[in-house]
Amino acid sequence: MHILSELPYEKTALEPYVSEATLSFHHEKHHSTYVANLNKLIKDTDYEGIELEQLIMRAATDLNAGGIFNNAAQVWNHTFYWHCMKPQGGGRPSGELAAQIEKDFGSYEAFAEAFKQAGATQFGSGWAWLVWDGSRLKVTKTPNADLPMVHGEHAILTCDVWEHAYYLDFQNRRPAYLDTFLESLVNWDFAAENFNKR
Numbered sequence: 001m002h003i004l005s006e007l008p009y010e011k012t013a014l015e016p017y018v019s020e021a022t023l024s025f026h027h028e029k030h031h032s033t034y035v036a037n038l039n040k041l042i043k044d045t046d047y048e049g050i051e052l053e054q055l056i057m058r059a060a061t062d063l064n065a066g067g068i069f070n071n072a073a074q075v076w077n078h079t080f081y082w083h084c085m086k087p088q089g090g091g092r093p094s095g096e097l098a099a100q101i102e103k104d105f106g107s108y109e110a111f112a113e114a115f116k117q118a119g120a121t122q123f124g125s126g127w128a129w130l131v132w133d134g135s136r137l138k139v140t141k142t143p144n145a146d147l148p149m150v151h152g153e154h155a156i157l158t159c160d161v162w163e164h165a166y167y168l169d170f171q172n173r174r175p176a177y178l179d180t181f182l183e184s185l186v187n188w189d190f191a192a193e194n195f196n197k198r
């Protein structure tokens, strides 16, 4: 039985950038529905009782488990995404992660440009990512529920670019949402923890 992870902050904590309405719908309707669907789909199957990441990896190569994969990956993606933001977020990474970003992108600005570009150009629904590919940091984008772990990459940071993540606050202005994500919301402490576990 998979359970809906708690938000790591109050629903008003990211205002005025992400409204209480967005966080409520996003967590209590969207994220929660993925959890409920996943539990329904795995009931009485081989996927019952398997830990989430293992389940995702297995469903990714199972042609009969498309629905299970989509819902499981979205459960993982959303829990990860909540932690990628924090109240009084934004600013610059520090320490080893900052040094690696400079090494692999040339500068923080070049990374930020690539990340925003990936999010803005993901056609339809999906995710923008900063990942570790085994030897370097890379910016990637994935459609729908797709996620780095099934491509042999380790997720460092993500931004949800499904419309439900920003439409109430930014309407169709996805680039403005991505700017705000990096300027005022991003949680570099969480990204650094992920980088340290790579």
Ligand code: MN3
Binding pocket: 026, 030, 078, 160, 162, 164, 165
């Ligand atoms: Mn979402």
